[in-house]
Amino acid sequence: MKVFRIKNVACRDHGMRRLKLAVCMVFMLSVMSPASAGGSAAQTCLSVNRDLSLGTRLPRLAARIEAGGPVRIVAIGSSSTVGLWMARPSLTYPQVMKRELETLWPGIAFEIVNSGRVGDTIPGNIKRFRKGVFAHRPDLVIWQLGTNDIAWGGNMDGVREEIDAGVASLKATGVDLILMDLQYAPQVLASPHHAAMEVLIRVAALQEGVGLFSRFEAMLKTVQAGVSDRALVALDGLHNSRDGYDCIGRLLARAIYAAAQE
Structure with missing residues (x-):
């Protein structure tokens, strides 16, 4: 056998x-991708991060909401965006985010385009912008980046220039933009480059005036609040668990809602 x-x-x-x-x-x-009993990990994650801010306004999205919608959002990135290990698309962070946005803005239609690709990197993301982002003419783009560039033994050569070029090409279309950073997970923490990548993503968001959704900080704060360091992470030590995807999607939607009110 x-x-x-x-x-x-x-x-x-x-x-x-x-x-x-x-x-x-x-x-x-x-x-x-186990969910914790009663969804307690996700609920704690939401609670301790209730003041999370994107650090910028979202004027294009706000205008679309004011006009009554619809709103189109493209999520581009790697397997975290695909929702690896989730049995159904409804459990991925983009679809969780969609449901939360529709709850926060009743009557507004949200269309979510998931342009994630398993194993993709920053250069790979950028190569896919034309078909994976621009072709959909979104109002808001969420770019989840950086994890695969460091998790599999990569180095930081040229990464700052790649991020800057990617942000510039997205901004040139007039979309609102949010950068999503790394996950707080064992395989990420094992990379000697994770702190440097975090800094580059944060600096790019600040300098370019785009939003930053710090998944790393949100997950870390949840662990510091007493939740198991594996409750939001799948058994592979890298991707989110069901609770992790649930919290990230709902937390991001709430941060978007707050930014659109500013």
Whole structure:
């Protein structure tokens, strides 16, 4: 009997080849994206970060809301944007954000375009801007960046210039822009470059006058509030758990709502 392992999950081949991969993937999803009992981790995350600010206004989005909508948002990034390990698209942060925005702004239609790609990097994101962002003519772009550039042994050569170029090309279209930084997770913390990447993303947002959604800070504050350091992180030590995606999506929506009121 053969044993197949995917991320430490063993699947035995009983001759049912067509079912093997499907069964293994369902099992992986169930063990790698658990929700905490009663959603307490997500609720604590929301509570301790209730004053989180994007640090800027969102004038284009505010104008669209004032006009009665609709509002189109593009989320571009890597597997955190795709929502890796989630069994349904509704559990990904962009879709959680959409539901929260529609609750905050009843009667306004929000269209979310998920332009995430598993394994993508900053240069890869930028190469996809034309089809993945500009072609959709969004009012707001959320660019989740930086994790893969450091998590797999990369270096920081030229990263500042790449971020600056990406921000400039997005701003040139007149969209509102939010940068989403790294996740507070073991594989990120293991990289010697994570602090430098955090600084570059923060500085880019400040200098270019665009929003910063600090996922790293939000998750860290939740841990400091007593939540387990793995409650918001999947068993791979990198991606968010179900509670993690839930908090990030709802927290981001609330920060967007606050920024649009300024």
